[in-house]
Amino acid sequence: MTLRTFALVLAAVLAIPAMLPLLRAPRGEGAPRTVWLSLDGLWTVVPVVFLIALIAFAAAA
């Protein structure tokens, strides 16, 4: 396994499982129930899409 492959696997293993719980509906007092239908839904998805794009481009580089 090359250094680049090792780094790619490690980055994905760390970042993706940690990002997924952030996609779940928010908890806590005052958390909106319809988050996915609001602008907040978009703001929640942006960092996830960006992360996937970064990993894909880094892999393709």
Place this chain on the structure above:
Amino acid sequence: MTTRAAPTEIAARPLAVLGDYVRLTKPRIISLLLVTTAGAMFAAEQGVPDGWLLLWTMIGGYLAAGGANAINHYVDRDIDGRMRRTTERPVVSGRVAPGRALAFGVALGALSALVLTLAANVLTAGLALLGLALYVGLYTLWLKRTSVHNIVIGGSAGAVPPLVGWAAVTGDVGLSAWLLFAIVFYWTPPHFWALALILERDYAAAGVPMLPVVRGVTETKRQILLWTIVMVGVSILPVASGMAGVTYLVGALVLGAVFIVLAALLARDPGIGWSRATFHYSLLYLALIFVALVVDAA
């Protein structure tokens, strides 16, 4: 009857005014941003960049970020007055007129565009102005007051400086530049929320929907830990793309491991006892990870 100012008071006044205008630019915050700009320049050059280009890019970067911060003082003067931490700021305390702070910020932004166009290229100047626009428009005017995601999305403004540094050296912004942008982008939420935990009452008093105010302390600590782990993963991507090597990888892993440990201690803490240490370490982390990039590129 008028009261005459003492000679020492008169002599001190221009310095005090100058100090207030410097304070409008938030120099301490900018110093960290400039570390990321410089780090990106060394990485882009794969060595030491031209000294004059480095100097002028730092000056232009300071002017752009300083302009954004001065405009932030103007826009936020209402909520700054309701937060203990910010009541002594130059605009809210009345030492600098709001209109002057705004004009000063706009002037700094324009000057930064001129400096960066002449010293580097149009792309660099455009990116610096983009950072200013994102900070003022997306963060300060819009998301800061309306969304719990304010610092996540609005924080993208603070991630622009590495793009500025990279563009100054190469004239473009490819994948490597965006990977550096991403490190700062994913670093911003855990960094800022650690501070927001300490200032929760201030933000609540000002009506700013920061995460601890809206979702509570426990959820904030959980998200700080998750975002920190994501950030450490992202910090390794420059190695995955071939941009950085083993020296940087070791540095990123060690620095990241300490950050994760602090975030985990904070998450397990029944109170917010570890928030201050997490916040201070986050500052050190960002500076050192870009230093690791420089060392790796040397």
